[in-house]
Amino acid sequence: ALASRILADAAxxxxxxxxxxxxxxxxxxxxxxxxxxxYISNHSSGKMGYALARAAADAGAQVVLVSGPVNLPxxxxxxxxxxxxxxxxxxxxxxxxxEGCDIFIATAAVADYRPAACAGDKIKKTDEAMTLSxxxxxxxxxxxxxxxxPPFTVGFAAETTDVARYAHDKMQRKKLNMIVANDVSVPGxxxxxxxxxxxxxxxxxEQAIGPDSKQAIADTLVALIAEHSNKVGNS
Amino acid sequence: ALASRILADAAxxxxxxxxxxxxxxxxxxxxxxxxxxxYISNHSSGKMGYALARAAADAGAQVVLVSGPVNLPxxxxxxxxxxxxxxxxxxxxxxxxxEGCDIFIATAAVADYRPAACAGDKIKKTDEAMTLSxxxxxxxxxxxxxxxxPPFTVGFAAETTDVARYAHDKMQRKKLNMIVANDVSVPGxxxxxxxxxxxxxxxxxEQAIGPDSKQAIADTLVALIAEHSNKVGNS
Numbered sequence: 001a002l003a004s005r006i007l008a009d010a011a012x013x014x015x016x017x018x019x020x021x022x023x024x025x026x027x028x029x030x031x032x033x034x035x036x037x038x039y040i041s042n043h044s045s046g047k048m049g050y051a052l053a054r055a056a057a058d059a060g061a062q063v064v065l066v067s068g069p070v071n072l073p074x075x076x077x078x079x080x081x082x083x084x085x086x087x088x089x090x091x092x093x094x095x096x097x098x099e100g101c102d103i104f105i106a107t108a109a110v111a112d113y114r115p116a117a118c119a120g121d122k123i124k125k126t127d128e129a130m131t132l133s134x135x136x137x138x139x140x141x142x143x144x145x146x147x148x149x150p151p152f153t154v155g156f157a158a159e160t161t162d163v164a165r166y167a168h169d170k171m172q173r174k175k176l177n178m179i180v181a182n183d184v185s186v187p188g189x190x191x192x193x194x195x196x197x198x199x200x201x202x203x204x205x206e207q208a209i210g211p212d213s214k215q216a217i218a219d220t221l222v223a224l225i226a227e228h229s230n231k232v233g234n235s
Numbered sequence: 236a237l238a239s240r241i242l243a244d245a246a247x248x249x250x251x252x253x254x255x256x257x258x259x260x261x262x263x264x265x266x267x268x269x270x271x272x273x274y275i276s277n278h279s280s281g282k283m284g285y286a287l288a289r290a291a292a293d294a295g296a297q298v299v300l301v302s303g304p305v306n307l308p309x310x311x312x313x314x315x316x317x318x319x320x321x322x323x324x325x326x327x328x329x330x331x332x333x334e335g336c337d338i339f340i341a342t343a344a345v346a347d348y349r350p351a352a353c354a355g356d357k358i359k360k361t362d363e364a365m366t367l368s369x370x371x372x373x374x375x376x377x378x379x380x381x382x383x384x385p386p387f388t389v390g391f392a393a394e395t396t397d398v399a400r401y402a403h404d405k406m407q408r409k410k411l412n413m414i415v416a417n418d419v420s421v422p423g424x425x426x427x428x429x430x431x432x433x434x435x436x437x438x439x440x441e442q443a444i445g446p447d448s449k450q451a452i453a454d455t456l457v458a459l460i461a462e463h464s465n466k467v468g469n470s
Contacts (some may be wrong), residue, residue, distance in 0.1 A: 037344065037393060038277045040269070071306050109272065113365060130348060132367040158272060 017226040019060035026108035030066030044109035046070030051218035053078045086110045086137035104151040106141040142174040153228035154178045179201045205219045252461040254295035259336045261343035263303030267320045279344035281305030286453035288313045309362035321345045321372035339386040341376040377409040389413045413437045
């Protein structure tokens with residue numbers, strides 16, 4: 001925790017650590033329509049993504065947030081591209097990354113599945129039980145990381161069990177440069193909270209950060225990302 | 236529209252039209268958990284229910300809002316009982332109504348179905364497709380209307396087709412005293428909007444109100460409800 005605080009202070013001191021960089025951050029939940037009024041979503045508040053956007057802008061980056069529906073103020077100097085579904089999220093992220101992107105940070109809690117068909121009219125309730133057919137959504141993070149000249153790509157993993165193993169597995173499978181794992185099973189942290197505790201993994205190391213405010217954790221993360229993205233040479 | 240405006244003005248003038256009455260209003264969406272992070276919900280903002288709570292409090296009623304998750308300020312003098320799922324909504328509404336209730340207004344967009352089981356750990360995505368088994372939720376509105384000494388009960392119908400027919404059918408089937416039908420297919424009105432247009436049906440008549448602000452429509456509705464609930468003799 002002491003090391004984290006020193007890093008966080010360093011991040012704030014290092015104004016310009018991301019000067020000249022273009023950073024694209026996905027944030028918030030997606031909403032997958034079942035019919036015109038119903039949808040599947042998740043408890044992501046978008047706070048971590050918005051805190052990272054603010055930290056990256058403070059560090060001198062040009063920042064674009066590709067954001068699902070949230071109730072958060074947009075940080076100063078950050079551009080927002082609002083999206084609703086996972087398919088919107090992929091399309092908008094690809095468009096923004098194609099315009100130029102040094103660092104891609106995927107904090108959005110993108111729905112893994114969507115209803116196979118969105119009913120045009122509101123579904124009438126007639127049966128005691130029903131089944132909803134779901135199909136896999138496209139994977140924005142893996143798609144961006146698989147580009148020919150990929151940005152330095154950072155993923156998030158929100159798991160309830162076996163956090164370290166899933167995080168390492170996801171990093172390798174999706175060819176990420178770094179992954180940030182929350183443990184959402186810790187009460188009062190993660191989704192919808194202003195506090196968080198994470199462990200950051202990269203191919204050759206890891207670092208625990210927090211518990212601390214999401215903004216303090218974002219500042220530390222941006223310092224780590226700036227340091228590692230320069231090492232990889234995506235500059 | 237002119238008749239509506241006159242009624243609305245009359246409602247505002249008639250301070251005390253609901254003096255001594257206890258009014259219970261359900262509002263907002265419900266969230267039905269799929270697993271610890273995912274849920275099924277709907278686009279209800281809760282604005283109509285909160286506007287009605289304010290109008291009823293202004294008319295002198297003691298008002299309790301049984302409210303799903305929304306981002307709205309609580310009107311002055313209104314008590315809020317927060318709930319999350321349809322099952323919570325029924326349980327809390329029955330508890331509040333049992334404490335005494337002259338008028339029950341159900342604006343909440345209660346999920347008709349919930350996942351048959353909520354997975355304890357986050358579901359892993361492994362398949363290209365999956366099915367979600369859903370079961371019917373309890374019907375708060377019909378349950379309250381079916382009580383031995385029911386309050387004057389007002390329902391809402393958010394339909395996308397055949398609005399009048401569904402509204403009349405719902406009123407008879409659920410033994411309601413009055414039903415308010417939105418046409419959510421009209422762009423810019425209804426869910427998440429500050430504007431609305433409704434048609435109110437009671438057994439012997441109907442009245443169109445709006446387009447107008449949700450607060451103006453709520454004022455007119457409260458005046459109509461006060462008038463009709465006195466006729467029925469639930470005083």
